[in-house]
Amino acid sequence: MSQLDPTTDGGPVVVNPVTEAGRMAPKNYDAVLLASFGGPEGQEDVIPFLRNVTRGRGIPDERLEEVSHHYRANGGISPINQQNRELKAALEAELAARGIELPVLWGNRNWAPYIPQTLQDAYDAGHRRLLMITTSAYSCYSSCRQYREDIGMALTETGLDGRLEVDKVRQYFDHPGFVEPFVEGTAAGLAEVREKLAAAGTPDAPVQILFATHSIPTRDAEAAGRSEGEPREFAEGSAYVAQHLATAAAVIQRVEEESGLTAPWSLVYQSRSGAPHVPWLEPDINDAIEELAGQGVKGIVIVPLGFVSDHMEVVWDLDTEALETCDNLGLTATRVPTPGTHRKFVNGMVDLISERTAANNISDRPALTDLGPWYDVCRPGCCQNFRGEKPTIAGADTTVGTGHDSYPGEAGASQPAASGGAPQQ
Ligand SMILES: CC1=C(CCC(=O)O)c2cc3nc(cc4[nH]c(cc5[nH]c(cc1n2)c(C)c5CCC(=O)O)c(CCC(=O)O)c4C)C(CCC(=O)O)=C3C
Ligand SMILES: [Fe+2]
CATH class of the missing domain: 3.40.50.1400 (Rossmann fold)
Incomplete structure (x- = not known):
């Protein structure tokens, strides 16, 4: 493919x-x-x-x-x-x-x-x-x-x-600019947890890497990326899940190449909300940590793969709750930084x-998984809104945001937003 x-x-x-x-x-x-x-x-x-x-x-x-x-x-x-x-x-x-x-x-x-x-x-x-x-x-x-x-x-x-x-x-x-900070952070996090376990006299204790992302309703997960004209079947029936799994695998591969370190890993979810009877992606990170502790895992490296910066979902749901879960179970754990302003x-x-951008175009469109480079123009109907359709930009079926007034001074410039700016609503 x-x-x-x-x-x-x-x-x-x-x-x-x-x-x-x-x-x-x-x-x-x-x-x-x-x-x-x-x-x-x-x-x-x-x-x-x-x-x-x-x-x-x-x-x-x-x-x-x-x-x-x-x-x-x-x-x-x-x-x-x-x-x-x-x-x-x-x-x-x-x-x-x-x-x-x-x-x-x-x-x-x-x-x-x-x-x-x-x-x-x-x-x-x-x-x-x-x-x-x-x-x-x-x-x-x-x-x-x-x-x-x-x-x-x-x-x-x-x-x-x-x-x-x-x-x-x-x-x-799967852009290298997003992935590489996680590679650096995961290698450092893994080294840190292993050192701490070694210092505690258990250098061979099992460690697990948990890639954490925001849970979403399973119905939204199944609609992610699914559209007319999308010929692919995604892992676990969801482009959202498949993208995380592929990116996590890319991180693991590079961590091992660059640092020689590795550990078993899995994708876990956090910050679930909504009504309890509505299914969301699982397992929850805290449940996963408990289960791993039960299996004898002693160290956890949390990689906030779903997030761009250390906002509330990271500093509360991971640093406060998930690290506390680790602490309560006597696990050695760390949380890797998000890309932030790396x-x-x-x-x-x-x-x-x-x-x-035409003027500064670089033709290279790097992607580190075989799912990408993802679409510049979204496929018709992808990531369906189950609460009803709304006008969208940047899609193949887009109806708004596609045209613009001529630039001031451009040949054939239209009257500058003639009667004083935007129409009243
Ligand atoms: C996929 C995803 C991302 C990652 C992608 C992205 O980054 O966009 C994300 C990020 C964030 N989610 C955030 C905050 C919240 N998300 C909520 C609710 C929800 N998130 C959902 C999904 C996501 N959310 C969903 C399906 C809901 C329920 C339905 C709904 O309401 O749409 C609620 C409502 C209360 C609650 O139910 O928890 C809050 C307060 C903040 C800000 C943090 C800060 O303040 O630092 C950030 C970056
Ligand atoms: Fe959210």
Whole structure:
């Protein structure tokens, strides 16, 4: 299904004929849109933020309360916004260092700066064609289509549809810039746990690597990446699961090559919410740790493979809960860093942007699994929204965000948003 291509900087990259068909020709973009989840920045933000996240969903109140405690315990502050400010600055610095003149704009789905306002500001500043990069690496409703919908709805709601064009970069779960920081972290984490076990007089004690990601409803997992025109069957019937398994295998392979260290591994899930009778991906990381302890495992390396930065799902659900589970069971454990603003991650994300920009195009589209490089343009209907269809951008069946006003000064420029900006809603 894929041909291996030798590269100069180590490791084979994969050219996937299936996803090549979903490739979009490079364009001249005039800004990058960094889109993220958003989080509260004080106690008074917590409940309004959670209402934004769960709007129209059947999340039980007890779970909302429980989640609010996570934020409350941290002063009502999620680390995610500060991490995105730092990522934005790092992307800007790397773009500038390469002489690429693209401003980075930032907008969130659930907290200020909100996506609709960012789009309006972008338009008012004269931008007409944006390339979106999100802080979600995998394919599923929550990490791909929901972003595409939120842009689609924001364009509709601001009256900017037809005036502002928005595309997105491919999901980057297997981009070396995303994978390599995990390779480094996993090798270091494994070395650390083995040293501690050796120091305790048990150098040969069994260690297990747990790749952790966000659980999602199994129905969403099965719909991930599934679409008309997608000929592949994915491992465990889910592109979301298959992408994690393949990326984890790529990490393990590189850890062994680079450090000579290895250990058995598995994929586990965290942060489940929703009604108890609705099936979500399992096993939960805490259950998995208990089971491993029962089997005689003494060391655990937690790799937060599903996440881009050390936000609340990482610092609470992994560092507080899962590491506590390990501690209670007498296991030696560590949690590996997320990519955050790791130099390789930032460089990789700028490479990903450069793949798509005509002026700075790099033709190499690296992917470390044979599932990728993933689609630039999502297949019709992939990652279905079971709550009803919404306008989306960046899909083969997209109806919004595809056209833009001519650039000011461009030949044949239309009247500048004639009667004073966006139509009133
Ligand atoms: C796949 C996935 C990612 C990874 C990809 C990505 O990064 O996008 C992710 C990330 C995040 N999830 C986050 C926070 C929350 N997710 C919730 C709820 C949910 N997540 C879901 C899925 C995901 N979520 C799902 C299927 C739900 C239930 C239904 C719904 O409501 O859509 C809820 C509601 C309360 C609760 O049920 O826990 C909260 C507060 C934060 C912010 C952390 C911070 O503040 O630092 C981040 C980065
Ligand atoms: Fe979430």
